[in-house]
Amino acid sequence: MSKGQLVLEILSGPLDGHKVTIDEETNWSKSGEGPLIFPWDTELGVPQARFFNDRTEWCLEGFKTQHGTYRFNRKGREHIETAVKLKQGNILKASETWLMVSKMN
Secondary structure, eight states: OOOOOEEEEEOSGGGTTOEEEEOSOEEEBSSSSSTTBOTTOTTSOTTOEEEEEOSSSEEEEEOOOSSOEEEEETTEEEEOOSEEEOOTTOEEEETTEEEEEEEEO
């Protein structure tokens, strides 16, 4: 049984405008392997955060890193220190990297 896919649009850096689709747990990092590796953002953690599906919804868990992981929404800027459920349209930031939750299914 598929848990669905998460589509993220990159809003900064050399891949600005590019969309990444993930369907399994994926780390957001400056080094390693995977679709959310941004080596040009030298201040990202290794890893910075992880995207995962908890069997009902896509979530983002921020790790303790120097610059933190944030979600921007109508409430303003939220520092993500534990797992939070994502919603379509969420804007995410870590260091100089910005992502937008483009689609969830």
